[in-house]
Amino acid sequence: MEQSESESRTVVVTEVDHVSMKKSISLLHCTAILISVTGHISIFITPTAIFQYSESVGISLLIWCVGGMINMGVCLCFTEMGTIYPKAGGGYAYVLKVFGDLPGFMIMYGYIIMICCPFWAFVAYIASLYTLQPIQGCRPSEMTVKLLAAWILVTLVALNCVYMKYVTKVQAFLSLTKIIALLIIITGGIVRLIQGETENLVNAFPKTAESLEAGNLAMAIFFSIFTYGGWQVLCSLMEEVRDPGRDAPRAVYLSFAIIVLKYILTNLAYFIVLSPHQILHTDAIAVIFTDMLYPPMTPVISILVGLCCVGVLNASIMGHSRILFAGARNGHAPLILGTLHVRFLTPWAAIIVMSAWSLVMLVTGGLTTFMEFIQVFSTILSICVISAQLYLRKTQPDINRPFKANLVMAVTVLAVNAILLVMCVVAAPKRIGLGLGVWLTGIPVYIVFVQWKSKPKGFNKCMAKITRSIQKGLLLGKSV
Template identity: 45%
Template sequence: MEPTRTISPGIVVEQQKLELKRSISLFHCVSLMCSVTGHVSVFVAPTAILKYTGSIGLSLILWVFGGIMNLFLALCFTELGITPFYMDCEPNDSAVRLFAIWILVTFVAVNCVYVKFVTKVQSVLTFTKLLALLLIIICGAISLLQDGSANLSEPWEGTESKPFTVAMSLFFSVFTYGGWQIVTNLLEEVKDPGRDLPRAVYWSLSIIIVEFTMANLAYYVVLSKSEIMQSTTVALLFFERFYPPLKPVISILVALTAIGVLNCSILGHSRIPFAASRNGQAPLLFSMISTKFMTPWPAIFLLTVWSIAMLLSGALFTMIELVSLFSILLSLSVVVTLLYLRWKEPDMPRPYKSSFRTSLKRTDTILANA
């Protein structure tokens, strides 16, 4: 029933609740999650896990383990979210930042105008990420057939046994897959969240786990351990060794992937101040929606100003470190809240219910990393 308001005796006005439009389908959920999960880490920085594990074999195991742990956590977020309760030359740094701001402002403008168009564009940008990973995997397979697997002859050589070092590798393996959480911020705009979100979690994370693991295996076929550990752009080094003319291709694909991640982040993270404002936890301004385009303009503008400030201040990596800590606390609070509600409200209607063992396993992992 629509809320009503009496303005004078005998005159009652119906008030329509202003809400975000439900325009995100299952396909769009999968597309968003595939694009944003892991960001571009698999192309530039698989070095950290190898550095801490010391061996190819253990690093590949942890790539799979980290993906599975994120799958478990995503299912916990899903249940809680839909449960009804509360080139070689170095470019000029300034030019790079200005170019980044231009891309940011462009996609902010698009996100302000039409969410449905944004999700369609995102489907194309997601394809560039999957294509880049597939290209790496195919090139690795070709190299394996042509030159053999000398780099994989001793996969367990150099394996670390120190508990702290292994724990750090575990931390990187889990958080390398970060980013999928933004989809839970879009629940109000998903057409059927109870049905589509669990499916999107299973499909997208399964795709990403397989492709990330196979891409890392391809890296190990072409590159030595020392080359990977010394590189900050592993994907470019991979193609430099395999077939240099493909370097511009992978550069373009990775750049488009990064733009896709930005697009997802604008779409998802802007909904946090919007939701907080509606719940009375942030200024009322950020709960306002454009009546023409049905998108939260003030919340998007807030995110834009903050992003530009981080970009120009040079404090981006400090921010990343703080976000990593926040991510641990957030994940722990979600799992603990889920367990508490299972205990206190066992009969609460739940469109989706994750495995109880999943929640406990994820809690143990988070506490170990913390």
């Protein structure tokens, strides 16, 4: 009896030298993921901005193609970097590895304050707008939209902090709502086209390319590039792709072909059903579209777009907060932001800080401000990562590259992004300049809070006391 009890308590210890993620993502999975995340919910809001700057149906559709091609080129450059550093997980890590501490910090800083938080505000705003417009029957007041958007944002932040397990279970359904909404719009456009409604397409090019101002053209392309955002998630999955050198680039080609076609058909449907005046004077274009197509369908589209926004915002809160969390573990943010809640195991501190800045952006900005801030830094990020890619081509030509993007394409995409950034600054110096100024505040922040190691003892004690107080108050523990 004693022997059996002893045997039952025997513990077998196995020494594990190396643990890595399972390579379970195939070409089909890669393509499906990219199709589902690329473009987020901007197709329901940016057509108005792009048409406003392009000033014609034909040029607008061409610009949607150009934006897709530029994004595909940038995505292929990121893919090359992802195959070189499969465990790095994105632009921040790539720039940090290639160019060092300050450039890496500036990428993280800009990503948080100019992409993540404005994007949270942007998505919450659209969810609120599409919820309120069908109820009120007209464009709701800005204050009403922002109040509901703030409630949506705070509610989803709270759910992500406390009920992460349940929130993730409904994510697939929330993502599906976008596909259903787009199918309804495209089908409606095809039906009207079959019925012979082509008057809005007759004069597709009322202006020649020479008469379109360069600044307006640049801004239109700028917004079209923004519309295809979201594909960066591929970088964080590279370690799990079975054959990243083969499957990742093929998935990029396949998914962008499908996405560009889907968005061209959606915009074509908008132009068939709506007049130029209607497109230019609405933010919730999908609501106006269904009002003109079949009014009883309007609440359905409103609910679908609202749920899609909730899904996108939910996924963004889950993913974006981990960037600040990782930055804290790399010494690029206060240590408190690298902690987890001891019960729920979620980065409460990082989520709360980012939600606070998102609310500031929501209160002080508008749709155009959100889109410009996001795309300004997305362009800067693309320039930095492609520069890192080309730098490695020159300094480490023999490094293992399972996939190698076309060099001419990489240089072309780099030049196009740089020229677009300059042209947009010239076209909208105050707004774009403000975004660049906000980003450059990261330099003194880095010097004072990261680079300066010999801070006064009193300051360090004060910060340590604040950190301990927050940890105790929120039940936060240091991540292992």
